[in-house]
Amino acid sequence: MNPSAISLVNVSKRYGPKEIIKNISFEVMPGEILGFLGPNGAGKTTTIKMIAGTTTATSGTVSVKGLDMSTQQELGAKKIGYLPEHPPLYDVFQVKGYLHFIARAKKVPKKRVKQSLDQVISACKLEKVTKSEIYKLSKGYRQRLGLAQALIGDPEVLLLDEPTSGLDPGQIQETRDVIKQCGVKQSVLLSTHILTEVTLLCARVAIINEGKLLAIDTPSGLRQASEQSNRVSLLVSGNVENLKIALKEIDDIQKVDVFKQDKDKVLIVCHLNSNNDTENIIAKLATEKTKLYQLERHGPTLENVFLQYIKKGKNSKEKK
Amino acid sequence: MNGLLAIYSKELITYFRSPIAYFLISSFLVGTGYFYIYNVFSTGTATMEMTFRDMAFLLMVLTPVLTMRIFSGEYSGKTMELLIALPISTWQIVIGKYLGAVTILLIMTAATFVNLIPMFLYGNPHITNIISGYLGFILLGMASISIGQLYSALTKNQIVAALLTLPTLLGFWWVGHLQNMQTNLFFRELLGYLAFSFHYGDLIRGLLRSEAIAYYILVSMTSLILTTNYIKWRR
Known part of the structure; x- marks a missing residue:
């Protein structure tokens, strides 16, 4: 059996005539944080959506903990905590009520709901706002609440689509600490634009552009392999x-x-x-x-390496 | 089952933490009260038949308001992705949401029971007709909600969902009128059978026909299956 937490094998995604994801394959191992880098429109969000099971691959196999997300999505979803690009919140709910709904929907056993809620509230520093209505929260709190809902139920795999966007520097540091802690026992796929974040948190980095996986390696490996x-x-x-x-x-x-x-x-x-x-x-x-x-x-910075890969991808496309 | 109940309670919280439920229930009660006074007190007849007919018309107008946000609100609020990513099957999402809207319908219906008090105090109404009428009203409401929910799943714009639901429901109500234009017996019967008003008319007159009950259940189930499949296909 494949020991990887997340596995993509020859995955493509097509919307009408447009191919958004072009035959990508990679794996995320248990306890690993994989940084997912790419410019806007590169296909990061679509890839994460396919792993979360909210959209299906046109071809290829996406599996989470050995479960095929196109046919066993409900079982696979139990193992996933997912924070989409826009935190999925119900404005009319109170913070605790919302987290309670997520815990019930994730089928957290009744006895463990309170403990699970307390854990994520403390990890995401939401203690001050537990009784506030969500529509009253600042952008930073909304983002943290989005992360909290992903952490409920102790999922084995975390999919985080730009988890620190909209946060102030202090909150960014706190969120990074939470992600780092998660990376000890969970597998994390972290999509971000912030290269420092990748250097600080990720064991490996995948660079994607125009739906193609351009490189996947450790940050130092990428620097060494760089032509710069x-x-x-x-x-x-x-x-x-x-x-x-x-x-x-x-x-x-x-x-x-x-x-x-x-x-x-x-x-x-x-x-x-x-x-x-x-x-x-x-x-x-x-x-x-x-x-x-x-x-x-x-030495070449990760920024230089990233830009070099993106440029290389564009040049090879122009040559064709 | 847990997932279905979680969705159901979320729906109820959403209805009651926004003005929708209060607006719907109060508008329905004001309308029903007006029709009740007009039909019963001004005519002096202790029957709910005319009031049930007017209640059905009110229902047609209010159902789009009740159902327009069911899925459209999830799309526009970007929360649909969360629902699909949760370990809940699509049919549980659809049924949980449907039952939430049906609960509002039942509250609206139960609130009109107050109209029965003076009728039983000062008149001698047929209790079986009233029970049959209420059953017809609830079945009609359930079928209407399922159609509204289907339209809500088709678009992320709540207004568009409402604007598609209203004419569809009115079409189902009035399709029986096209019978007069048909000379073919099969089509005459088919048009009559398809009309909400045809079956509802029987039920409010106290004719508890299994055919009428089966019709409303069939419409509801067809719409719910279409909604479930559409959401699955949308992935």
Whole structure:
């Protein structure tokens, strides 16, 4: 049996003539937080909807804990906590009444309802508003209530579609803490635009654009696989021309750029093929008798990697 | 069953935490009271037959208001996705919501029992006719709600749902009038059989025919099955 919590195999989704999702496959393992990255309209929400069972795949198999979501949706739904892009709230309800309805609908045993409600209210910091009508809540509270309903019943799989949108920095931090805690025993698929969030929370990242899965790896793996080179920048003065020639002799350096900073200082940027040739650069600096003011290493950021994948996807489409 | 009950109680809370239930019940009572006074006191006859007929007309007008939000409200409030993602089957969602609206109908109906007090105090009405009439009214209401619910599932615009429900219900009421234009016996009978008013007329006169009861149940079931299948297909 497949041990994965979520599994998508050759999944496509078509709305009329338009193919929204194009043959994607990936897995989320138990206890893993997978970040789902992509620009607006990339197909993130549609993919999450297919996993939640609110829409069905045109072809391929979507399964949650081994249950096929197109034929065993009701059974699969018991294992899922789902926070859609817009928190699904009933404005006329009070916060506690709404959570109580969700607990009943999720078939939480009567004895455990109170405990379950107290847990999610505390985890999502909703204590102050339990008796408020939902229409009176601020956007931040609405988002947290949406997350609370997803957490009810201790689901094994959490599907979170932009859970921190509309929250202030303090609330974002609290929500991230909740997600991090969930990721210890639950499997989380986290769709977000915030790349820092992915770096902080996710063990692996999937990048999707125009319905195609472009990459899936750990954040560091993506950075390493990136074509964008590592850079070392040096702020120096002295015999710069000689230093430039000497640096170019180092095998690992692809390119050297020189930028004049002020009267005698110059910024030299070396583009490296790998991560580990800083020692050679320092050795050249010593031999060329230049004065070093600053040395900085720059690796490709996740933002750069993400943009690079998106750009690559677009270029290959244009070539076709 | 738990899921069905959860949906049912959610529906009732939604009706009573918004002005809909109060508006419907009060409008219905004011209308029924007016027709009752006009039909009973001004004519001096202790019969509910005419009042039942007028109540049916009121029902046709108010049903779209009762049913328009059932699914359209879920679509526009973006909560339908939540309902489908919950471990509840589609038929439980449909039946739970349907029973919520039927409960409002029953409350509306029960509130008119007050009209019977003076009738029994000062007159000698046929109790079987009244029971049969009320049964007919509830069956008519259940069929009308199921049609309204179907239209509500078809569109996310509540006004459109209401505007489609009203002419459909009136069409079902008046379709019997087309009988006069038909020379073919089969079509004459079919048009009569399809009319809400044809079966309702029997029931309010005290003719408790199984054919009439079966007709309303059939209409309700057909609409509910269509609604369930439409929502499943929509996924």
